[in-house]
Amino acid sequence: MSIEVTHLRKTFGAYTALDDVSLSVKPGQLTALLGPSGSGKTTLLRIIAGLEFADPGSGAVCLDGQDVTALGPGERGIGFVFQHYALFRHLTVFENVAFGLSVRPRRERPSRAEVRDRVQRLLQLVQLDGLAQRLPTQLSGGQRQRVALARALAIEPKVLLLDEPFGALDAKVRKELRRWLRQFHEEVNLTTLFVTHDQEEALEIADEVVVMNNARIEQVGAPQTVYDQPASPFVIEFLGNVNRLAAGVSVGPRPAGADTLYVRPHDVDIRRGADAAGTHALPVKVLHIFAAGSTGRVVLRRLDTGEAFEAELSRGRLAELDLRAGEAAWVVFRHVRLFPDGRYTEADLRGSEIAVS
Numbered sequence: 531m532s533i534e535v536t537h538l539r540k541t542f543g544a545y546t547a548l549d550d551v552s553l554s555v556k557p558g559q560l561t562a563l564l565g566p567s568g569s570g571k572t573t574l575l576r577i578i579a580g581l582e583f584a585d586p587g588s589g590a591v592c593l594d595g596q597d598v599t600a601l602g603p604g605e606r607g608i609g610f611v612f613q614h615y616a617l618f619r620h621l622t623v624f625e626n627v628a629f630g631l632s633v634r635p636r637r638e639r640p641s642r643a644e645v646r647d648r649v650q651r652l653l654q655l656v657q658l659d660g661l662a663q664r665l666p667t668q669l670s671g672g673q674r675q676r677v678a679l680a681r682a683l684a685i686e687p688k689v690l691l692l693d694e695p696f697g698a699l700d701a702k703v704r705k706e707l708r709r710w711l712r713q714f715h716e717e718v719n720l721t722t723l724f725v726t727h728d729q730e731e732a733l734e735i736a737d738e739v740v741v742m743n744n745a746r747i748e749q750v751g752a753p754q755t756v757y758d759q760p761a762s763p764f765v766i767e768f769l770g771n772v773n774r775l776a777a778g779v780s781v782g783p784r785p786a787g788a789d790t791l792y793v794r795p796h797d798v799d800i801r802r803g804a805d806a807a808g809t810h811a812l813p814v815k816v817l818h819i820f821a822a823g824s825t826g827r828v829v830l831r832r833l834d835t836g837e838a839f840e841a842e843l844s845r846g847r848l849a850e851l852d853l854r855a856g857e858a859a860w861v862v863f864r865h866v867r868l869f870p871d872g873r874y875t876e877a878d879l880r881g882s883e884i885a886v887s
């Protein structure tokens with residue numbers, strides 16, 4: 531089922547939480563709503579769920595082309611899971627999952643046998659079939675979160691909304707659960723919108739990423755598109771590490787108005803002495819070398835502006851360079867971004883080196 535929201539505006543008193551937000555989510559996709567705290571992600575999710583309403587007359591929410599703007603949450607066929615999984619503490623895992631079915635009006639309520647079968651199937655799906663009789667307190671955080679998902683799925687929703695579903699868990703469990711969610715999504719293929727402020731999480735598992743900032747959508751695209759072709763300085767800075775450097779000193783050519791150059795640490799190549807001859811390399815001083823970890827990192831200082839920045843290279847390349855802190859070197863940027871007036875232009879020097887004047 532597709533989700534379409536158009537021109538939503540939401541104010542809380544004088545505060546604007548959503549400012550003319552339009553978004554289209556394709557059926558069967560796993561879409562991440564990504565943005566910093568306070569950017570409006572939860573508000574947007576709650577409006578889609580029907581738990582909150584946009585400012586009167588400010589837009590519409592459609593599910594599969596049907597306008598549901600005026601419908602309550604129970605009438606929208608949506609399942610949702612929030613960060614603080616509110617499982618019923620006194621009910622077993624089985625009873626928690628069955629809850630949404632048992633509170634249905636009598637004529638819509640499945641028989642006990644049907645409920646049992648459906649709950650069993652759901653518990654298998656979330657890989658908790660052995661734990662049906664446990665209480666929530668006897669489960670790990672990750673297991674509780676999967677119970678919450680099974681409970682949301684029990685009503686057979688057409689859309690699944692997840693608000694920071696793994697937010698309260700530690701980093702390792704989060705990683706496991708996000709892979710599990712991706713796999714799970716491939717099995718059920720339910721249109722899913724999940725909120726996260728973790729860019730790695732969004733880039734790793736989503737089909738499409740919606741980047742929000744300051745009550746607006748900054749960019750929508752596939753993970754690789756938003757990472758490689760960010761539409762604004764905000765997006766490039768929010769998605770992964772990036773160095774911000776002055777574009778104006780010895781770095782040329784550049785479009786008028788572009789005074790900041792953005793370069794990802796993995797797009798910085800370091801050259802030594804003779805290797806730099808004949809290239810348009812920028813002279814730097816090596817400040818620190820971090821060789822522990824899966825890749826090597828080197829902190830450098832530009833000689834022309836004094837700015838410090840970081841390069842990320844493979845351990846092999848780092849060993850080959852055999853750098854020492856304090857020595858002189860040169861860098862070449864494989865790929866930089868410039869944003870005149872805060873907008874992306876095709877001033878992308880992909881594949882070319884930046885000339886030093």
Ligand SMILES: Nc1ncnc2c1ncn2[C@@H]1O[C@H](COP(=O)(O)OP(=O)(O)OP(=O)(O)O)[C@@H](O)[C@H]1O
Pocket residue numbers: 542545546547565566567568569570571572573574727
């Ligand atoms: N009921 C409310 N009353 C007043 N202000 C609110 C209300 N709900 C949200 N806001 C404000 O609207 C803004 C957007 O909130 P929202 O929860 O949508 O952000 P978010 O991107 O989900 O942030 P987080 O990642 O911290 O959850 C915030 O500044 C918040 O304080």
